[in-house]
Every structure is written in structure tokens, then in C-alpha cells.
Amino acid sequence: MENLKRIPLFMIAALLVGIKTYIVYRFYFDLSIETAFQEIILFINALAVSFLIFTITIWLKPNKQKWFIIITTVVISLLLFANLMYYRNFTDFVTIPTLFQFNNAGDLGTSVTSLVYLTDIFLFTDLLLVVTFIKKQLFPLTAFSKVFKKRIVAVSLTAIALNFTLAQIERPMLFQRGFDREYLVKNVGLPVFHAYDVIMTTATQSKRIFADGKEINEIDDYVSENVRENEEEEKIDLSGVAEDKNIIYIAMESMQEFIIDKKVNGKEVTPFLNDFKEDSYYFDNYYHQTGLGKTSDHEFVLDNGLYPLSNSAAFFTHAQNEYNSVQKIIDEQLDYSSYSFHANNGSFWNRNVMYENLGYDKFYELESYDVEEEDVIGWGLNDKDFFTQSMDYVKDLEEPYYAKFITLTNHFPFDIPKEEATIDKYDSDSKTLNQYMQTARYTDEAIEQFIGQLKDEGIYEDSVIIISGDHYGISSYHNESMAQFLGKDEITPYDEVKLQKVPMLIHVPGKEGETISTLSGQIDFKPTLLNMLGVENNEDIMFGNGLFAEDRKDFIAFRDGRVVGKDYIYAAGNCYDDSNGEIVDEEACSDIREKSEQELNYSDEIIYGDLFRFYDFEDGEMIEELKEDDE
Numbered sequence: 340m341e342n343l344k345r346i347p348l349f350m351i352a353a354l355l356v357g358i359k360t361y362i363v364y365r366f367y368f369d370l371s372i373e374t375a376f377q378e379i380i381l382f383i384n385a386l387a388v389s390f391l392i393f394t395i396t397i398w399l400k401p402n403k404q405k406w407f408i409i410i411t412t413v414v415i416s417l418l419l420f421a422n423l424m425y426y427r428n429f430t431d432f433v434t435i436p437t438l439f440q441f442n443n444a445g446d447l448g449t450s451v452t453s454l455v456y457l458t459d460i461f462l463f464t465d466l467l468l469v470v471t472f473i474k475k476q477l478f479p480l481t482a483f484s485k486v487f488k489k490r491i492v493a494v495s496l497t498a499i500a501l502n503f504t505l506a507q508i509e510r511p512m513l514f515q516r517g518f519d520r521e522y523l524v525k526n527v528g529l530p531v532f533h534a535y536d537v538i539m540t541t542a543t544q545s546k547r548i549f550a551d552g553k554e555i556n557e558i559d560d561y562v563s564e565n566v567r568e569n570e571e572e573e574k575i576d577l578s579g580v581a582e583d584k585n586i587i588y589i590a591m592e593s594m595q596e597f598i599i600d601k602k603v604n605g606k607e608v609t610p611f612l613n614d615f616k617e618d619s620y621y622f623d624n625y626y627h628q629t630g631l632g633k634t635s636d637h638e639f640v641l642d643n644g645l646y647p648l649s650n651s652a653a654f655f656t657h658a659q660n661e662y663n664s665v666q667k668i669i670d671e672q673l674d675y676s677s678y679s680f681h682a683n684n685g686s687f688w689n690r691n692v693m694y695e696n697l698g699y700d701k702f703y704e705l706e707s708y709d710v711e712e713e714d715v716i717g718w719g720l721n722d723k724d725f726f727t728q729s730m731d732y733v734k735d736l737e738e739p740y741y742a743k744f745i746t747l748t749n750h751f752p753f754d755i756p757k758e759e760a761t762i763d764k765y766d767s768d769s770k771t772l773n774q775y776m777q778t779a780r781y782t783d784e785a786i787e788q789f790i791g792q793l794k795d796e797g798i799y800e801d802s803v804i805i806i807s808g809d810h811y812g813i814s815s816y817h818n819e820s821m822a823q824f825l826g827k828d829e830i831t832p833y834d835e836v837k838l839q840k841v842p843m844l845i846h847v848p849g850k851e852g853e854t855i856s857t858l859s860g861q862i863d864f865k866p867t868l869l870n871m872l873g874v875e876n877n878e879d880i881m882f883g884n885g886l887f888a889e890d891r892k893d894f895i896a897f898r899d900g901r902v903v904g905k906d907y908i909y910a911a912g913n914c915y916d917d918s919n920g921e922i923v924d925e926e927a928c929s930d931i932r933e934k935s936e937q938e939l940n941y942s943d944e945i946i947y948g949d950l951f952r953f954y955d956f957e958d959g960e961m962i963e964e965l966k967e968d969d970e
């Protein structure tokens with residue numbers, strides 16, 4: 340006991356914080372720990388990083404030590420807490436670019452409280468203990484001898500080296516593959532992950548400065564060989580079918596494909612969509628490809644045919660870039676105007692800035708709507724009133740136009756007043772999934788009503804109507820209940836991939852439509868739409884293929900490293916055979932993985948380097964002056 344009391348306070352603090360951190364990683368986050376080896380790395384990492392940070396104490400004077408220890412404990416606790424709240428919402432970790440999106444955090448409003456649990460108090464118990472120990476002077480705060488300092492530094496560095504070595508064995512090239520944040524956090528811990536993020540963000544910012552345009556030639560060659568040449572034949576020829584028609588695009592917040600044609604207590608969750616898809620081209624194998632920019636990422640990929648970024652929202656970080664968006668193209672070539680309707684703050688996701696850059700003529704945002712307290716459901720104006728009020732503006736728009744409507748009611752945490760719910764909640768341990776049924780139903784009803792209004796106003800017959808989901812709504816946090824809902828034993832990483840499908844339907848007046856199960860994703864939206872509008876886009880640089888094209892690329896890349904191929908799916912470090920969902924040799928996935936990595940890299944290069952400022956979309960070449968400079 341007496342010996343114990345001789346242990347310096349910083350070591351005790353390092354131990355407490357280390358163990359706390361391990362417990363939080365292990366039981367508060369939902370990191371997939373599959374082997375004992377991963378478990379050991381997680382444990383060693385939590386202790387090693389904590390020890391390394393507290394090692395700084397040895398160079399401080401005894402009276403400063405206690406403050407350093409307290410402040411460090413507070414900072415680490417808050418770091419974990421902030422990440423945990425973020426994780427519960429996005430199944431991801433905070434990055435520097437997301438910190439610049441903080442005006443969004445204010446708008447999280449209702450969700451914030453539902454992200455804090457009572458058990459989170461545990462995150463601060465180490466702090467309580469440390470403060471008590473200081474008050475009671477239980478452990479010494481002393482100056483340390485040179486020999487002692489050397490030993491501590493040696494122990495500290497050895498522990499970190501051990502951690503990194505084991506991590507490299509577990510995940511070779513861990514840092515190069517930094518796009519997978521879960522691996523990073525699991526293997527090197529949150530503090531190191533944040534340090535890495537700071538370095539990466541600085542590096543990417545400098546990329547724009549150093550880009551000189553030469554990169555675009557290689558990308559242009561890639562696109563012409565791997566993407567454009569697929570475009571030649573149409574399986575279903577809808578080229579030009581939308582000419583002179585309005586394009587009405589409805590983005591359904593958090594609507595996933597799994598909910599289509601499902602029932603709760605005998606009632607269909609989305610009866611309108613289930614019907615409407617029968618009169619439309621319905622894509623039931625269409626994936627969202629968003630990253631942490633969520634709704635805005637979906638807008639980014641749809642409008643540009645480029646991938647969103649892996650560790651930030653391009654709407655925020657790259658809103659000043661030059662883009663060749665659908666809106667600009669159809670304005671220049673077809674004289675269409677473009678509008679976006681969304682009853683949320685104009686600055687949310689930086690839309691007010693980005694839309695202008697992308698060529699939207701007007702953004703009908705919160706200010707354009709009359710929002711009374713009683714009209715609010717969850718995040719804002721309920722979808723039914725949203726559509727009704729939007730209609731007042733739509734009626735007066737000069738035709739033809741492109742109009743995007745972004746719904747909001749079906750947003751996490753999927754809260755809806757009892758009297759507004761028209762079907763039962765689902766019955767499972769996940770409140771989130773249970774409530775999702777009711778808000779999804781609400782959006783379905785709102786869209787039905789909107790289609791009716793379009794008919795009443797005589798707009799329906801003149802419009803191609805596209806309805807789709809923006810991204811997932813139910814995170815893997817709710818896998819158990821999801822398995823119950825889908826009647827499965829469990830949700831494997833393979834199933835999780837499949838759950839990233841979002842409904843996608845295109846209604847063309849006068850066409851019967853059909854269900855199409857081609858592997859596809861949001862990246863295919865832009866070429867599809869342009870083709871239906873009769874726009875030739877031979878020189879455009881985008882990464883998708885028309886949804887109706889005969890030959891298409893054979894993979895859909897996710898932003899987190901997962902890839903869906905025609906026969907195989909790569910997820911969570913494994914290759915799955917799509918015919919039976921079983922794990923096969925990794926080799927089977929290497930082709931789609933390579934291709935998707937290359938494409939994502941090219942897309943990133945365009946965005947980081949702002950490369951379109953060097954490209955002439957009419958000639959399909961680098962702009963003249965630059966070529967001359969180069970010679």
C-alpha cells in the first residue's frame with residue numbers, strides 16, 4: 340500500500356484515462372472488433388496514447404503538474420464525448436473540415452438531446468477521481484530525476500512503437516488508406532487520428548495551389564476510355580424524351596430501399612411509392628454514394644457526376660471551385676432555369692454559397708416559407724406544408740425548368756407527433772427504427788399529395804418526375820432491430836452494403852416504365868438526366884453512365900472504401916460472393932477495388948486541385964493559354 344502511494348500522479352492519471360478510453364472505444368462506440376488481436380491493439384493503444392500524452396508532465400514543475408493533468412483529462416474526455424455524439428448520429432468521427440461546419444451543429448437542435456445518454460457520465464469519472472486524488476494529496480507531484488525521465492520516455496515510446504507495429508500488421512498501409520476512419524481509430528486511437536486529420540487537411544489545401552492543370556489530360560483519357568465509351572447504345576432508348584419538359588426532382592430525406600413494399604402491422608409503409616413505381620422506371624439496385632456531407636453530398640454527386648470527398652463535405656470545403664454542373668449545362672444549352680426548394684436555413688451545408696456557384700437561379704429556403712410552431716415536425720416545416728407552400732412558387736415558374744425539392748420530415752431522430760402518424764410504430768429495441776416507419780410514411784403521403792397538386796395545376800403531364808433517397812437513415816447502430824425487421828438472423832457487413840440502396844424512380848409522361856435491377860448509383864444521375872434532355876456530353880468529365888445504357892461500368896464505389904461489383908462485394912476487409920453472401924478469397928475483389936480506388940482518386944484530384952478551371956468543356960481539352968505556357 341505504501342509503495343502504491345509512491346507512484347507519481349501522472350502515471351495514475353495516465354492509467355485511469357487509458358482504461359476509460361478503452362472502455363469507451365469498446366462499449367460506447369460500435370467499432371467492429373472481430374479478433375483477439377484487434378482487441379489487444381485497441382487496449383494497448385488506449386493505454387499507450389494516454390501514457391504518451393501524460394509523459395509531458397515529467398518536464399513540468401510540481402505546482403504546474405496538477406493543472407496539466409486536470410486540463411489533459413478534461414480535454415481527452417471532451418474529445419471522446421464530442422466524437423461519441425457525432426458517431427451516434429453519423430457513425431463516423433469528427434474531422435477538421437466538419438468543425439468548419441459548426442453552424443450546422445446549431446441546427447441539429449432536437450437531435451442533440453437524443454444523442455446524449457445517462458451512461459455518458461462514465462466518460463467523466465476519471466476526472467472526478469483525479470481531482471479527488473489531488474485534493475487528498477494521495478499521490479505525489481514531484482520533480483523527477485534525469486534517469487527517471489529517460490526511463491519514462493523510453494517506456495512511452497516503446498509502447499507507442501508497439502502499438503503502431505501491431506497496427507501495421509493488422510492493417511498494412513494504414514495511414515495511406517486513411518479514408519477509412521474506423522480502421523484508424525481502432526488501431527491508433529482518436530487523439531492520433533485527429534493529429535493525422537490536421538496534417539491531411541493542411542496537405543489537401545495546398546493541393547489547389549500546386550495544381551497546374553496537366554493532371555486533367557490523364558483524367559480525360561481515363562474517362563474517355565473507361566466511362567464515355569460505354570455510352571454508345573441504349574438498352575431502353577429514352578434519349579431526348581425529356582426535351583422541353585420540366586424536370587422535377589424530389590430528394591426524400593433518409594429514404595432507403597429496404598422500406599419499399601414493406602408492411603408494419605399489415606399496413607404498407609410507403610403505399611404511394613409502391614404504386615407510383617409501377618408507372619415509372621424503378622431502379623431497385625441503386626446505391627447512395629455519399630460521405631459525411633450527407634444530403635449535400637448527394638446533391639454534389641447528382642449535379643456534377645463527381646464523387647463526394649472522403650473526409651469532408653465538398654459543399655463546404657470546395658464551394659469556390661469551378662464545376663460543370665447539370666444546372667450550368669442546361670442553362671447554357673437549353674435555356675432552362677434551375678431552382679431548389681428546401682425549408683431549412685439557406686446556410687445549412689453552405690447551400691446558399693454552393694448553389695450559386697453550381698448555377699441555380701434561385702433557392703427557396705426557410706425565408707420563403709411560413710413556418711408556424713405547430714407546423715414543425717422534427718427538423719423543420721413538415722413535408723406536407725412544405726410541398727403545399729412550394730406549389731405557390733412552382734405555379735409561377737417559367738417553363739421549362741429544373742426544380743429540386745428536398746424533404747425533411749423523415750430525418751433522424753424520426754420524431755413525429757402521435758396525431759400525425761398514420762401507421763403504427765415498428766416494435767423492436769430500436770426507437771429509431773420503430774419511428775422511422777411513421778416518418779417515412781409521412782413523406783410518402785406528402786409526395787402523393789404533391790403529385791396531386793402537380794396534376795391539378797396541369798404541370799404533371801409536362802414534367803419528368805424523379806424521386807429518390809439521399810442516403811441511409813438507419814445506421815448500423817440499429818443492426819439488431821434491422822435484422823428483426825428484415826427477418827434475418829443478423830446483419831453482416833455484406834447486408835450492410837445492400838442496405839445502402841436508396842429508391843430511385845423516374846416517371847416519364849406517356850411511358851409505362853418498368854423495374855430495372857441494373858447495378859447503379861447516384862454517380863449515374865447526371866449522364867442519365869442529360870441524355871433524357873437530349874444534351875450531347877461527349878467532352879464532359881464525369882464518372883457515371885446512363886442508367887438506360889446497354890453497357891455500363893461494372894462497379895459502384897462507396898466513399899468509405901466499400902465497393903459493389905456485379906458478382907462480388909468488398910466490405911469490412913472481406914470479399915463477398917454476391918450470389919450467396921459468403922466470404923471468398925480477397926483476390927476476387929481486387930479488380931473492382933483497384934478500379935474504384937483509381938476513379939475516386941481522379942475525382943478527388945479534380946476537386947482538390949480545382950482542375951476544371953483548366954479544362955475547356957467545349958473542346959474537351961486543356962484551355963489554350965495553358966497549353967501554350969506549357970510548351
Ligand code: GP9
Nearest residue numbers: 632633634635683687745
Ligand atoms: C438539411 C437536410 C438534412 O438541410 O438536408 O441534412 P442531412 O443531415 O441529411 O445531411
Ligand code: MN
Nearest residue numbers: 592593634809
Ligand atoms: Mn439527408
